[in-house]
Amino acid sequence: MKKIILVFFTLFALYSCSDQVKKNKQNNKLPITLTTAKGGKFYGETLHVNSSEPITALFPASVTDIYSQHVSSQIYEGLLKFDPNDLSIQPAIASSYTIDSLNKKYRFNIRKNVYFHNDPCFIDGKGRMVTAKDVKYVFEFLCSNHKMNASTIQWRTSILGANDYFENKTDHVAGIKIIDDFCIEIELNEPFSGFLNLLALIHTSIFPKEAFEKYGPQLMNEMAIGTGPFEVLSIEDTFKLRKNSHYWRKDEFGNQLPLLSYINIQFDQNKSNELADFKKGELDFIWGLPVEEIPNVIGSLEDAKNGKNKEFTVQSINSLQVEYYGFLMKDSLLKNKALRKALNYAVNKNYIATYILEGSALPATHGIIPTIHGYPNANVKGYAFSKQKALYYLKRAGYTNGNQVKDLKLYYNNSGQIIELVANSIQKQISNILNIDLQLVQYERKDLFSKIENSVLPFWRFGWIADYPDPANFIASFHSKNINSASKSANNYGLYNNPEFDFYFDKAMSACNDSSRMLDLAMAENILMEDAAVLPLFYYTSIRLINPQLRDFPINELEYRDYSLVYFTKEKKKRVRVYESLSKE
Known part of the structure; x- marks a missing residue:
């Protein structure tokens, strides 16, 4: 009974603290009317935004979808960030960095004017200054096997000593060293030209140890405490953020950022x-x-x-987002590569992009990777529509007629009309070309992705938007090292395994020359396409309407x-x- 009372009291105290924090922020209201700033800009106003999907996580290491990222990245920030104009890498919490001659050691100088948001987890409720200890704490968390860490694999395989830390063989990560209070060094196992891009991802955002220990994992999403330009005001029917008045950054005119007072997000x-x-x-x-x-x-x-x-x-703009259907390699029906090829050739992607999507997408006829500067997409042999080839590979698969293919089901989510229109069109095309009765099964988004993540569906709808502007981002999940049902961050959902693919991908990841790296990635993608491991459909064109x-x-x-x-x-x-x-x- 004493234990139950203690747990209840602890939770009550935490929630009471949470309520008090929200009340303090709500009472300290910011001006909404516009006031003049330098350079012809203005302070004030509320930005009103809609999210077409729910926010599943705010805690940086747990964020796995773009909708959560759009919000979390306003609350938290890491050593580096992307420039929203051209996606180039820009300093954030780190003011500068150096890389050694072997491209393995990265040293970061941390700004001395970056503070965490005010919160009772700190002494006197005032956010303290960020130091190298905070960076070390976060990166060791990213290398850990903690259940809230959704990005383990990319860190445990790249940072020196991370895998030993993940397996609890040591109490620290050998490749993460504090040089002084405002300087930290990260050493890699091998050179990796895309490492700086990884450091701009939401996962690497800095959060305080005090908050994680005070509120615990169950409250870290609501009690989101970072260093970013906005802080959480309330989480109710709508999601409200307010300006962080102690944010470190200024714009080119010397205006204190952010300029907005509030952000209101509806769902x-x-x-x-x-x-x-x-x-x-x-x-x-x-x-x-x-x-x-x-x-x-x-x-x-x-x-x-x-x-x-x-x-x-x-x-x-042509976005770095692809829509594709995935195959489960161990499925009794779809383990047949010739059948997967027949399905690929039977789908007219040009028709879908032109008539179903009204020209708001480009057909994915060159593979799964969209057009990226420097990447030789033309070198990749994809699947353009061909009735003749579709029927040829159906026969190669062992079927004289498509009606012999039984119980082929496509699973998709009910998150919008586009998804359903595309699924219906593909159902008709496969029926018309191959005479296969493709059955459509609809799920709620969260239920579908839960089943995909557990590798229990044979044929499913999936979309992928790159985390960073690099072709490796689109095919990294197909590496055999990402087959691990015990890890939340394992994302090879189709259980694809080809040592030749792994070889070229690993070779590309360790390359220092960008040109040869791109060629090796194209070799890896060609192998993926030859195996027909997925059915690429189209690359999205991103369209915004703006006030x-x-x-x-x-x-x-x-x-x-x-x-x-x-x-x-x-x-x-x-x-x-x-x-x-x-x-x-």
């Missing part, structure tokens, strides 16, 4: 509802449009160029967002459509 999966809210002025931008609304909202390309679209800014008074909110291929730079202007911006970033493929 609605229905894209038509989202569009309606935007038209009513209740949202300041939307990301992605209902397919059936694209011609009505944006109009033709020529009209948009002539300024005949409505009073909003339209941004478009014309919203400024400094550039679009990029990752939909990486930095709200600290965003502001509203009193003067309405002229109607603009951004087409320059779109390829002509």
Whole structure:
């Protein structure tokens, strides 16, 4: 009985503390009306945003989806970050860094003006300064086998001594060394040209040991305490963030960031509802449009160029996001490579991109990796539609007629009309070309992904948006080292295993020359395509509609967002459509 009372009292104390923190923040209200800042910018206002999927995690090491990342990255930040204009690497908590001649040791100098958000977990409730000890604590957590760590694999295989730490053979990671209070060194097992990109990911964001120990894992999502430009105000029907008044960063004019006072995030999966809210002025931008609304909202390309679209800014760019269907390699039916090839050739991806998606995507005929600067996509042999080849490989699979293929099911999530339209189209195409009765099975998103992660579905819908602008990001999960059912971060859901693929991927990861690295990655992708391990469908074109008074909110291929730079202007911006970033493929 004493234990039960103690646990109840502890939880009550934590929740009471949480409530008190929220009350203090809510009572300390910030101005909403616009006030003048330097350089023609303005302070104030609330940014109203919709998320079409729920926020599943705020704790950096637990974030696995882009919707959670969009919010968590405003609360937390790491040593480095991406520039939202071009996705180049920029200093964040680290003011500078050096790399040794062997490309294995990275030394980071930490700013001396970065503080954690104010919170009762600190003495007097005031956020303390970030030091090298905090960085070491976070990176050792990333190398640990803690159940809240969803990114173990990429760290335990790259940082010196990380695997021993993961297996509890040592109490520290040998490759993480504190040089002084504001300098830390990270040593890798082998050179890895993409390492700096990894350090800009949300997983590497710095959080305080005091908060994790005080609130425990169950409260770390709500009691999110980082160093970022915004802090959590409330988590209810809508999600509210408020300006971190002690943020370290200033813009090029010397304005203290962030410029916005608040961010209000609502949750609605229905894209038509989202569009309606935007038209009513209740949202300041939307990301992605209902397919059936694209011609009505944006109009033709020529009209948009002539300024005949409505009073909003339209941004478009070919994103680093691919839609594909995955195969389970051990499935009794789909372990047949010839059948997987027949299904790939039977799908007309050009038709889907042009007529189903109204031109809002590009067909994935060159593999699973979208167009990335420097990557030889043309070297990759994918699957363009071919009825003749589809029937040839069906016969090679051992079927004289597709009606002999029994119980082929495609599992997909009910998260939007696009997903269902594409699934229905593919069902018809496979029936028309191969005479295979493809059955469609619909799940809630969370239920579908839970089954995918446990490798129990034979054929499923999946989408992937790159974490960073590198082709390796799209095929890393197919490495055999990512087959590990005991690890939350293992993401080779189809259980694909080919030593030749592993060889070229590993060779690319250790290459110091970027050109040869790209060629090795293309070799790995070609092997993946030859094995027909997936059925790539299309690469998304990212489209945003934006309040014309919203400024400094550039679009990029990752939909990486930095709200600290965003502001509203009193003067309405002229109607603009951004087409320059779109390829002509």
